[in-house]
Amino acid sequence: QVQLVESGGGLVQPGESLRLSCVIRGFNSANFARGWFRQAPGKEPEGVSCINSDGLTSYRESVKGRFAISRDNAKNTVYLQMNSLKPEDTAVYYCSVVADCSGYVLEGYPNYDHWGQGTQVTVSS
Numbered sequence: 001q002v003q004l005v006e007s008g009g010g011l012v013q014p015g016e017s018l019r020l021s022c023v024i025r026g027f028n029s030a031n032f033a034r035g036w037f038r039q040a041p042g043k044e045p046e047g048v049s050c051i052n053s054d055g056l057t058s059y060r061e062s063v064k065g066r067f068a069i070s071r072d073n074a075k076n077t078v079y080l081q082m083n084s085l086k087p088e089d090t091a092v093y094y095c096s097v098v099a100d101c102s103g104y105v106l107e108g109y110p111n112y113d114h115w116g117q118g119t120q121v122t123v124s125s
Contacts, residue, residue, distance in 0.1 A: 004116030022095030034078040038091035050101035
């Protein structure tokens with residue numbers, strides 16, 4: 001069974017930063033991609049960022065220049081550094097394991113495959 005455990009969320013003011021972490025258990029293949037998606041109440045889930053097995057990254061347009069995804073294969077961990085946070089970034093953030101990053105950050109992506117319990121990010125003054 002695949003288990004993903006997210007952490008690092010919290011309550012911050014606009015312009016501040018957070019770093020999310022996700023430990024992936026029961027799935028150690030470095031050939032699969034890792035991603036982060038988020039979901040706010042009443043909204044559809046949306047892919048935020050993805051990193052493939054070669055380290056190539058992709059980002060939703062609204063977070064480019066502010067967020068950075070990275071992975072540590074030895075620790076089976078994926079990170080999301082979030083800077084210059086905005087109120088519209090408020091959501092539950094989930095990490096996921098997918099075959100590749102194709103379409104992950106695009107609107108209407110149909111399947112995030114395996115994901116964890118999520119971590120709440122709230123940006124408010």
